[in-house]
Amino acid sequence: xxxxxxxxxxxxxxxxxxxxxPNGSGKTTLLKNILGLVKPSSGDVLIDNKTVIxxxxxxxxxxxxxxxxxxxxxxxxxxxxxxxxxxxxxxxxLEDLIEHFGIQDQVGKKxxxxxxxxxxxxxxxxxxxxxxxIYILDEPSVGLDPLANFKLKELIIKYRDQGKTVIFSSHLxxxxxxxxxxxxxxxxxxxxxxxxxxxxxxxxxxxNLEQAIASIFQRMYV
Amino acid sequence: xxxxxxxxxISISNLLRARWIWAxxxxxxLVSFGxxxxxxxxxxxxxxxMNVVVLIIPLIATIIGSMYYYNNYDFSMMMLTQxxxxxxxFLGQIWALxxxxxxxxxxxxxxxxxYYGFDETLWTQLILLMVCGVFLNAIFTSIAYxxxxxxxxxxxxxxxxxxxxxxxxxxxxxLLLAYFYSFGQYPVENHxxxxxxxxPIDLSRVVVMLQMDVSALMGYTGAVFKSFFGNxxxxxxxxxxxxxxxxxxxxxxxxxxxxxxx
Numbered sequence: 102x103x104x105x106x107x108x109x110x111x112x113x114x115x116x117x118x119x120x121x122x123p124n125g126s127g128k129t130t131l132l133k134n135i136l137g138l139v140k141p142s143s144g145d146v147l148i149d150n151k152t153v154i155x156x157x158x159x160x161x162x163x164x165x166x167x168x169x170x171x172x173x174x175x176x177x178x179x180x181x182x183x184x185x186x187x188x189x190x191x192x193x194x195l196e197d198l199i200e201h202f203g204i205q206d207q208v209g210k211k212x213x214x215x216x217x218x219x220x221x222x223x224x225x226x227x228x229x230x231x232x233x234x235i236y237i238l239d240e241p242s243v244g245l246d247p248l249a250n251f252k253l254k255e256l257i258i259k260y261r262d263q264g265k266t267v268i269f270s271s272h273l274x275x276x277x278x279x280x281x282x283x284x285x286x287x288x289x290x291x292x293x294x295x296x297x298x299x300x301x302x303x304x305x306x307x308x309n310l311e312q313a314i315a316s317i318f319q320r321m322y323v
Numbered sequence: 324x325x326x327x328x329x330x331x332x333i334s335i336s337n338l339l340r341a342r343w344i345w346a347x348x349x350x351x352x353l354v355s356f357g358x359x360x361x362x363x364x365x366x367x368x369x370x371x372x373m374n375v376v377v378l379i380i381p382l383i384a385t386i387i388g389s390m391y392y393y394n395n396y397d398f399s400m401m402m403l404t405q406x407x408x409x410x411x412x413f414l415g416q417i418w419a420l421x422x423x424x425x426x427x428x429x430x431x432x433x434x435x436x437x438y439y440g441f442d443e444t445l446w447t448q449l450i451l452l453m454v455c456g457v458f459l460n461a462i463f464t465s466i467a468y469x470x471x472x473x474x475x476x477x478x479x480x481x482x483x484x485x486x487x488x489x490x491x492x493x494x495x496x497x498l499l500l501a502y503f504y505s506f507g508q509y510p511v512e513n514h515x516x517x518x519x520x521x522x523p524i525d526l527s528r529v530v531v532m533l534q535m536d537v538s539a540l541m542g543y544t545g546a547v548f549k550s551f552f553g554n555x556x557x558x559x560x561x562x563x564x565x566x567x568x569x570x571x572x573x574x575x576x577x578x579x580x581x582x583x584x585x
Contacts, residue, residue: 136404139584155581160406171400175340181401184333188326188405227401 103142104130105290112235112268117261119281119298120270121314123321127290128270129168132237135268136165148235161189166228168239170220174213178204178223181212185227192230199226202252217244225253229260236260238269242276254280274311288321326407330415338423347383347424351431359439366535369448373531376428376456377524378492381463384424385488388467389481391420400585409580413468414573421464425457432456448534455527458565462523463488465572472579491524512547519548520564530561 105127112118120128133139134146137153137160146153153159172181186192199205202222207215215223221244228236236257242250257267257280271277277284278298286293298310305313338344354375362368392399395416402412436449467484474480499518503511519525533552551557 133585138403140582157406157408160404163404165404167400167404171397173337173395173398173401175337185405187329187333188402188407 103290104139105134105141105287107144108287108290108292110285110292110295112266114234114266115261115264116282117257117267117280118269119277119284120268120287121277121284122287122293123318125289126287128287129239130290131287132165132239132268132270135235135237136160136163162234164228164231164233164236166221166224166236166238166241168243170224172212172220172223175211177211178208178215178226181223181227182208182230185230189231193232195226195230198229201256202226202249218246218249221245222249225249225256229256233265235266235268238267240270240272242271242273250276274309274314278310286317327411327415330402330407330411331419334416334419335422338419343387344423344427348427348431351428352434353431355432355435356438357435359436359445365439365442365445369445369452369535370532372432373452373528376452377459377528377531380424380428380456380459381488381492381524384421384460384463385467385484386481387424388417388420388464389471389477389484391416392468392471393477393480403585409583410577413472413576413580417464417468417576421457421461424460424464428456428460429453448531451534452527452531454562455530455565458569459523459527461569462565462572465569465576469572469575469579472576472583491522495522495525516548516551520561523565523568526561526564530558 108127108131110131120131122128130139134141135148135153137146137156140154148159148162151159172178176184182192182195186195199208202225204219204222204226207219207223212220212223221241225238225241228238238257241253245253254276257269261267261282269281281298283295284298284301285295296304302308302310302313305316307313307316355372358368358372358375359365362371399412399416403409432449432453436445439445466487467480470483470487471480474483499515502518503515519529529548530552533549552561
């Protein structure tokens with residue numbers, strides 16, 4: 102069983118990529134490949150020409166926000182940030198990020214006492230608090246309220262403009278159309294296409310991205 | 324190495340907050356005090372305490388080791404997405420756990436036995452038992468971790484680890500007995516030594532027992548054991564066997580982690 106089959110991709114700097122595809126198409130696996138959490142059975146994953154396989158230093162260049170936040174429950178968010186800084190060095194923008202998401206009153210609470218949405222915000226702060234080259238966000242908007250979602254989109258665009266690579270997976274086409282420069286479409290573990298949202302909408306003669314992707318999905322399942 | 328030490332410290336401070344670790348210390352304090360205070364003979368107290376140690380320590384290390392891995396999965400996942408080696412994340416946890424379990428056991432034992440006061444025989448035997456207890460902690464925590472890393476299914480991971488404990492603590496002796504019963508006509512004493520070296524629980528039991536007078540009750544096998552384990556060379560070999568167990572398990576952990584997809 103392979104979650105991904107011969108996927109060959111290059112991600113450029115200063116571009117936001119949206120990873121799309123139906124459930125189980127291998128989006129999370131691809132993101133975990135880049136992080137070195139899942140190892141490819143053949144082939145390699147390179148960041149700046151250096152492999153990520155068995156190379157923990159490669160993750161210095163990556164900020165990651167998982168689909169479900171993984172934090173120990175018995176500590177506060179502040180403890181988590183402190184712990185991460187001990188491991189990766191001082192964060193220059195931690196305070197700004199906490200303010201950006203408006204969670205000043207949440208970071209002192211125990212993780213287990215936080216709501217799902219607040220946990221996602223903490224997770225977003227943890228992903229962006231270190232200076233990385235690539236930011237990987239696995240369905241970041243799940244559980245976020247509209248304001249937090251808006252703030253996250255602002256952040257994605259800001260980092261892209263600074264020349265960072267942002268790769269995110271999502272099922273919300275409005276969001277993808279707004280922030281993504283390129284769509285990477287996976288189906289059953291295979292790379293089907295990579296295109297700009299605008300081009301895709303034109304090709305499908307659709308009103309918006311949601312319609313375009315819906316008609317692609319329909320064709321695939323016929 | 325530095326990275327490993329940092330993670331070790333994080334895990335230690337995490338464990339110090341856990342209430343069960345204090346209960347574990349209290350358990351040994353209570354048992355060792357009770358036995359050394361109320362047993363009519365010192366050797367009787369020693370044998371009883373040894374039995375508690377060689378059975379309870381591996382059992383608790385197995386259960387706590389598995390639970391700690393699964394309960395800390397979120398924390399481990401968070402660490403794994405950071406620029407830290409996998410092996411550091413898990414070795415930091417495992418050695419913090421071994422340290423805390425061993426320190427609780429040592430404080431409990433010394434605290435309880437201190438009531439008895441200074442007695443050379445008691446403390447020689449007790450120190451040997453404490454060394455074995457620390458090794459049993461390290462070995463069974465590591466076994467639990469290796470199996471937990473290998474199985475994402477919690478029930479399977481804990482079940483397998485418990486089976487290993489049951490096998491080494493109970494079934495192994497039964498199989499040995501059947502073996503010696505069947506081949507009683509042959510000189511199997513040397514096999515007995517080899518089999519004992521392979522099972523850390525049996526090994527700890529034999530090493531401590533041979534320091535007591537009770538070994539005289541073990542017949543010819545006891546005499547053969549005494550001539551092997553009873554001197555410095557035999558003790559050193561036993562110690563190496565225990566060290567080998569610990570090292571080989573760290574190696575297995577490293578191999579399993581290298582292959583694992585999180």
